Amino acid sequence: MSVAQSERLGGLAVARTVAALRAHVAAWHESGESVALVPTMGALHAGHLALVARARECCPLVVASLFVNPTQFGPAEDFSRYPRDEAADAAKLAAAGCDLLFAPGVAEMYPAGFATTVEPGPIAERLCGPFRPGHFRAVATIVAKLLLQIRPEIACFGEKDYQQLQVIRRIVRDLDIPVRIEGVPTVREADGLALSSRNAYLSPEERRIAPALHRALAAVGERVRRDGVAPAAAAAEGRAALLRAGFAKIDYLEICDAESLAPLERLDRPARVLAAAHLGKTRLIDNLTLLPE
């Protein structure tokens, strides 16, 4: 399938199959151009567009993928109501300078007989792991597939999903997938709330409370770095602040080794503070660096 023959959406060439995708990318690689990948589940916001911008800084050609991966949603999660607007997403990607959209159907990614999974090991069992059983296995599997289908030189992931980013770094290193993983800083609203497709679920009252998550993480960082409070004590203060602000339930708020995500007792290496908490029916996550890498 040549570029000229392929489907276009919102001004962007779209590949629906791995074969069409590979035809595009092979032509690019043959002409010596390097390719960056921005994997998404659609519902694009400025955070995704920052990934595209970073991808364009790294490589002359940028592929975005749009696949709402059913296997990474739990049975009680929001797969069916996850926001979908492919045409609007394609228009945003075209405007941001993306060169190709890979938007496969579920049967293209998981044909009959599909059975393999990529297991990231202990890093997937921490933080969000116990609250979303099988989630990171599913993410690792679909990202491995995308990386091997597209074979980009670079792939960009947001630091907003920091555990996901570290899981992907782990499996790429361990399986020797030939790609460089770029972590891109979280894009925030003016009041500090991290951009997320799931923010659309928040009621006006919940939206008013939501920035308390970022404020609590920033405060925990200050308590540890400036005041020398022990990580466990500072994290407990942060959890109390979230409950006071109106969060209904806290899955975790922890200070972790920035690479392995193992819990830290002292700030003696690159560290990150990460949290997941519920506001009404919406689960929000966020994280900040404490001691940069």
Next chain:
Amino acid sequence: MSVAQSERLGGLAVARTVAALRAHVAAWHESGESVALVPTMGALHAGHLALVARARECCPLVVASLFVNPTQFGPAEDFSRYPRDEAADAAKLAAAGCDLLFAPGVAEMYPAGFATTVEPGPIAERLCGPFRPGHFRAVATIVAKLLLQIRPEIACFGEKDYQQLQVIRRIVRDLDIPVRIEGVPTVREADGLALSSRNAYLSPEERRIAPALHRALAAVGERVRRDGVAPAAAAAEGRAALLRAGFAKIDYLEICDAESLAPLERLDRPARVLAAAHLGKTRLIDNLTLLPE
């Protein structure tokens, strides 16, 4: 690292690191040459050399890997006594027309922090699966790594390890690893015994008994194809024949779907008869096609 600088063994260039390996292969790919991989655990015999011969038919350049993968041996298995003679293996590979030997150490394949596994799903849980817990996961993981380290166009595996071959086909298809998997027919002694590095463990008396495994599989095939005996009944006859011949214990002798390895009740699709049985302290496996694909 240039070819000229690299270590040589038995007349063959040897790469000990992924970086050195990739430098070789990148130079080949840049000159437009395709590459075939023959993964081995050393202790090479004519079966391995048939893989190299097939690889040479497919591609102008052939890489063999030699890595006795510790993770695929169970605690009671023969990892420590598995036969090793790297210099002899390198000489055989050079004589067979191999272009590069990749012989990494354990720390190169599994650096500190290594944690990812590739899980092949139900196909790994059948036949040898219950008798070698974790074996196929370990095989799938190391083969995925080799394929992504080397990025060959073709990789050759023996039909002798038929379940392994189908596991590898499964994970390559599912993860979209860009390689063609070539299954190569089993090489046998004149009396029918499948060549195996583990045949070296057999006493003279056991060696005399061992071809009964191949004879039993062939007889089961005849009973099903020629006499119309049901697969389950023919397999029971085959197991009885192995015990009469002097095999101490039979792990399984089954007729299976040639792709999924699910048990077959009728010979209504491509089928394979597979067995694993113990002769003294040595576990032998073998298989034959019943209805070709």
